[in-house]
Amino acid sequence: MQENYLVAQRNDLIEARHTNPLSVREQKIVLTMVSMIQPTDEDFKDYRISVKEFSEMLGLEGSAKYTELKEITKDLMSKSIEIPRADGGWLFANWISSAEYQKGEGIIDLSFSPKLKPYLLQLKNTFTTYRLSNILSLKSTYSIRLYELMKKWQHLGKWSCTIENFREKMGVESKKYPRYANLKARVLNPALEEVNEKTDLSISIKELKKGRSVVGIEFIIRHAPEKEIRLPSLENHSEPTKEFNELDELRVRLNELAEGYQFDSLFFSQLHQGASLIWHKDTEKELEMLIRYVNEEKTVKNPLGFIKSKITSAWEIYEAGGRITFADLQPAEARTTGRTEMLPEWFTTKDEPYESADASPELEELKAETLRQLAKKKEDFARKKNQKN
Incomplete structure (x- = not known):
């Protein structure tokens, strides 16, 4: 992996419903795989991550054990996503279709579900990009989701949503943190603090009220490239960095x-x-x-x-x-x-x-x-x- 690798996803994927949310570890694996896709790729490949990179990326203590890696990839393969379609339809798909551990080489080969091709390959318009290094330092799944949503709307500088819409897009279960005060304290504020501290975005909010009740949130988004974290290079099993074009x-x-x-x-x-x-x-x-x-x-x-x-x-x-x-x-x-x-x-x-x-x-x-x-x-x-x- 390299610090300047870009994650590029069609906006439909960023706006998808996370009914079975990825853990923060699983998010980092998926987004690292996405960063290995080249703009000219016409089909998915096996995306190869070394066990050393795997351990450093996920913060695993000491040498990663075979059983630990197996459990992480097994859980990842069970995670699905719901992508709404413009015609009113929807797509349910698993993120990963296969995972294979190459024992003698210390390598894990992962493959995306073929149904995700339109959302990750040959992207021409309505897609969002950001540097992989911005999310690898984040420790909360909510922080990563918030960062991706803010990057999508960065070009407008603002985005607003209802509380329920925010809850859905962040992958918060419907019965979890039912009161806005709890949602703000446990999800919104910690994610804002971490994204503002560790990424290239600076985000503030305005609460939208109906009477005394908060019914929505307006996000004000600013790009702050001077805050962008640069990670040290790890072993490189990926494609070469994209050339100056x-x-x-x-x-x-x-x-x-x-x-x-x-x-x-x-x-x-x-x-x-x-x-x-x-x-x-x-x-x-x-x-x-x-x-x-x-x-x-x-x-x-x-x-x-x-x-x-x-x-x-x-x-x-x-x-x-x-x-x-x-x-x-x-x-x-x-x-x-x-x-x-x-x-x-x-x-x-x-x-x-x-x-x-x-x-x-x-x-x-x-x-x-x-x-x-x-x-x-x-x-x-x-x-x-x-x-x-």
Whole structure:
């Protein structure tokens, strides 16, 4: 294993229901296996972990005993997950389909259930990535689940859910900690404290109340790469580290343009994922225009959050059928009197977008209609501008 190995999962898997939750040891085994998958892999392989790595990763005392390893892998093979599907269906699947101990080599070979292929292989969109090192130091299963959920919503900066939804996603049994005060003391607060202390995230919460009762939680998520834990290298039985690729080269070029801030690889990969779906071959040009705008616009206090929020807004309008470009943007001091319309309405909100965890169909339709109207305003403005020219 290597510290910079990435864990990549489709968002459906992160949002799955953990009705038979993995223990913290089992989570670390599964996520270590996920980190061994390469982006180009078309099928699962046997994922090989040495007994030494196994022991260090799970915090086993002394030399791991054969019977102890056997019990851990046996329990892991019994664990299942429920993945809801967009059509209203669902999938129940075991995480692991086989485990084999190579006695003479001190190796354990593990295989994923074939049903998990769409959620772990050939990921093109709606997936989440993070460094394996961030979760290996966590000692609570709730901390790992919270970290994964927060990484999924990191690009928006906020996420809210009902108490019951939070309980379900954390894998807390329905009769366990029935009162919110107990759930907060035993699950939420310890997980927040550990994630904030040991990972690349900084999370705070706001309690959502109905009268005096807490009915939901809003999470405010910030990326704090300076806190990221780097682990010492262990024996390496995995694939080589992913090479510097075209996305890295693009990030380097755009970082050269950015003034006073930089894109790290994980943040940029998520940013680029959304931008490329909107602008395709023009992605680099659009990002360049947005970065140049941010460099000159003195009212922007949080460049990375601002860029993230505007691409999110652009994506929402793109989904509603609008055509978006940053070509018309001008910093405040460069705008002439009476030309404030140069900034489209969708762009002027400084707050990062907020997405409700339980949006109703009526609200979604209202949102879609609003976005269509905004897109039409922009197209009308562009047409009038062309007529003047």
